Amino acid sequence: MEFEQNLRVCQHCQHHHRLTAQIRIDWTFDENSFVEHDTGLSSVDPLSFPDYGKKLEQMQAKGETHDSVLSGTATIEGLRVSTAVCDFAFIGGSMGSVAGEKITRALERGIDLRCPVVIFCASGGARMQEGLLSLMQMAKTTGAVERCRAEGIPYIAVFTDPTMAGVLASYASVADVIIAEPKALVGFAGLRVSKQAGVGKVPDDFQTAEYVLKHGMIDRIVSRKELRATLAGLVRTLGGHLLHSEAGA
Amino acid sequence: MAKDIAKTHKEWEKPLLELEDTIAKLREAARREADPVKQANYIEKAETYQEQCNRYVKLMYSNLGDWEKVLVARAEKRPYTLDYIQSIFNGFIELQGDRNGFNDNAIVGGPAEFNGRPVIVLGHQKGRNIQDRQMRNFGMAKPEGYRKAIRLFEMAERFRMPVISFVDTPAADPGVESESRGISEAIAAAMLKMFQLTVPTVSVIIGEGGSGGAIGIAVSNRVLMLEHAVYSVIPPEGCAAILWRAPERAPEAAEALQITAKSALSLGIIDEIVSEPEGAAHRDPAGASDLIKEAVVRHLNELLKLSPAELHADRHAKFRKLGKFAELL
DSSP: OHHHHTTTBOTTTOOBOOOOHHHHHHHHSSTTOOEEEOTTEEEOOTTOOTTHHHHHHHHHHTTOOSTTEEEEEEEETTEEEEEEEEOTTTGGGOBOHHHHHHHHHHHHHHHHHTOOEEEEEEESSBOGGGHHHHHHHHHHHHHHHHHHHHHTOOEEEEEEEEEEHHHHTTGGGGOSEEEEOTTOBEESSOHHHHHHHOSSOOOTTTTBHHHHHHTTSOSEEOOHHHHHHHHHHHHHHHTHHHHHHSOOO | OGGGSOSSHHHHTHHHHHHHHHHHHHHHHHHHOOOHHHHHHHHHHHHHHHHHHHHHHHHHHHTOOHHHHHHHHTOTTSOOHHHHHHHHOBSOOOOOOOSSSOOOSSEEEEEEEETTEEEEEEEEOOOSSHHHHHHTGGGOOOHHHHHHHHHHHHHHHHTTOOEEEEEEESOSOOSHHHHHTTHHHHHHHHHHHHHHOOSOEEEEEEEEEEHHHHHTTOOOSEEEEETTOEEESSOHHHHHHHHHSOGGGHHHHHHHHTOBHHHHHHTTSOSEEEOOOTTOGGGOHHHHHHHHHHHHHHHHHHHTTSOHHHHHHHHHHHHHTOOOEEEOO
């Protein structure tokens, strides 16, 4: 109970445990403000990849119907946002066609509704079971970020544990503002590959939120307790021009 | 069973290489032979072997399996970006550096003339001998490579030059240095920049289209792929390691991943397969260059009919529709 009250952060070591997408939404946005969109999307097995179809069936049988991303709209301290939240529990949060489509639609919804976009990343990378189609989601989502930029729609990314590979090397890294949770794993290549190919020895804090902050790749590390207020502040300031330009809403 | 499968192109082509070696020896013997009867005999033998060799080449390359395509795409003798730049473009001037402290030799590029028109050409570059390979980091680009590419894209936009990119990389560099300088951000930023362009862009996958390292410079209006090139979200070895904890099962993984040009075309990811000469590009680099040039000219001419705004919108629309899923409304 105490652990839950502390937002699943260990009171002794401050370790931020992983959250499901639904809990993340509950703890981030105003109560009952989240409206899920894109609910009809589901993964297919376009390459008839070994065991993939079976895996998808298993996940769906467990009631895991939203694939590795939940997308929709919500409010945070009364301010409207479009959002997408990765779910690491669904095949490692991997980005296949459905995840790519939901991230893209979340960004586009920001443009349509003239509101900021907040995306929570938690993914091992592209979903290899969908082959090249997954690789193309990197381009597709990045294209949507470019359209947000052109339209003056602020986009804030939160790197949670882990934010890796094809997700880090696409929409995640080109957000206007990047926040990470403490100690989140953030990196391009799996640690084993890096070590194997590495020129020198791997630093102790290699591929952590602290490491990428030190190297200038993210803006801030924010503890879970302060995340909501930080996000609301960014939405309010970066999205301020949207509120003023639009009457009503 | 895996033992019988070749691991390198050289190994796979061994019977051919031996035959070619024999032919070369016979021709040399013929050249040195003073006795015209013996000489004619050598030449006849050489020709018989040559015919046999030609039949082998045709047979071996006419129906390549997925793993064999991987081997051919990685072949040491396969033409690389600079080979095509030299054969297809005029007056190439290489530009270097990311203006941020580093230069990458795994991505090369600069202005050149293509079919009588100024363009920006760039691509991954692999090395052919040991020193070269190290200097080019095996074609694995670091952040500075993608940042150099961004510089070139921006220049193309300023001076209204079409962009032609050649893709040939096993992957982006996964080392500590690259990680510390933000390889992920560099790749994402390069894709974002390509989406912003309002000039025509054409990419050609000429060898290995290795995952994020490849797409970083391949977000173009038209994406072409050589017949024996491969394009993949993960190297087959890596996929086999994850799936079965057995990198040696890479040939199976190659099939599962559907990495051939034919698959990429049927998934709608590339626009055209550019045929290679018989026996693949490395047996006839000039022929391969001609085929690439013809295809790029054709696509570029179509794109040049579009306005800057249309080119921008066309590229966004092209990638926006990629993906396969079910949707219940």
